[in-house]
Amino acid sequence: MAKEECKALLDALNKATACYHHLVLTVGGSADSQNLREELQKTRHKAQELAVATGAQLTTALRDRGMGTEERAEFERLWVAFSGCLDLLEADMRRALALGTAFPLHTPRRPLVRTGVTGGAGGVAARALSARSLRHEAECDFDVNDLRELEREILQVGKMSHDMEMKVNVPRWTVQARQAAGAELPSSVGASSAGFVSIEERTAPCDLSKAIAATLFSAVLLAAVALAVCVAKLS
Structure with missing residues (x-):
């Protein structure tokens, strides 16, 4: 208690x-x-x-x-x-x-203008002791x-x-402390975790068949360029 x-x-x-x-x-x-x-x-x-x-x-x-x-x-x-x-x-x-x-x-309050009006002490006190x-x-x-x-x-x-x-x-x-630093910010942690997941998805290993196809295409392209250069020299 x-x-x-x-x-x-x-x-x-x-x-x-x-x-x-x-x-x-x-x-x-x-x-x-x-x-x-x-x-x-x-x-x-x-x-x-x-x-x-x-x-x-x-x-x-x-x-x-x-x-x-x-x-x-x-x-x-x-x-x-x-x-x-x-x-x-x-x-x-x-x-x-x-x-x-x-x-x-x-x-x-300080009087900025003196009017020259004077009065008895009783009258001045009466005016001063107003409600305002x-x-x-x-x-x-x-x-x-x-x-x-x-x-x-x-x-x-x-x-x-x-x-x-x-x-x-x-x-x-x-x-x-009972909690680690930043544990009170679950939204930020969740956003960070989501970011890590998206990065892992982008950096995941690519498909093997696609990699082989890309390699063959590059080799054919290089061979075509070399052949074009040889033909240009012979002509």
């Missing part, structure tokens, strides 16, 4: 990480918006929750010394896949931080706070990876 739970958590983490990667690619583009930034935050939090749960399950399983060899090898493969997900998640979070800093959605101004300030606060939160979460994901390395001694280069 523990292995199945780890697989289910890892599958959910893979999907959340892939979704986050897809969303990060649109930051700073024409599809960038406040809704996108909020969706990025939700997906990032979901991925981190799944990462914490998956890491706890794998750590508990791999620290069990009574586990069988085959079962431990399977958990080690899951751990390698989980470690790769963490690396990708951290890289995308750093990319999101860089893009979010370079392409802020909202910038502080409050919404704009809230959106600006969201951008600033989210980037600060993202910085802290990047450090947390890096610390999680480091803690996993310290608690579980599973060097990645010692883990063997």
Whole structure:
């Protein structure tokens, strides 16, 4: 049951990480918006929750010394896949931080034209505290706070990876895959096999009778050419 739970958590983490990667690619583009930034935050939090749960399950399983060899090898493969997900998640979070800093959605408003109109402090405050101004300030606060939160979460994901390395001694280069390289591409393998078959068919030994006929024809043709040359010399 523990292995199945780890697989289910890892599958959910893979999907959340892939979704986050897809969303990060649109930051700073024409599809960038406040809704996108909020969706990025939700997906990032979901991925981190799944990462914490998956890491706890794998750590508990791999620290069990009574586990069988085959079962431990399977958990080690899951751990390698989980470690790769963490690396990708951290890289995308750093990319999101860089893009979010370079392409802020909202910038502080600066008056470009001074009309010379002045008023009391109460009137100016009343005009400033309109619904639109409050919404704009809230959106600006969201951008600033989210980037600060993202910085802290990047450090947390890096610390999680480091803690996993310290608690579980599973060097990645010692883990063997269950399938050979390229085994997950059956269509390509099938196409290659078909190509080999067609080549073998083209290079198969030819029929013996056809080979003899071709040799006799070549000999007769050479004799005819030699005879023509002799006749031309004698004439």
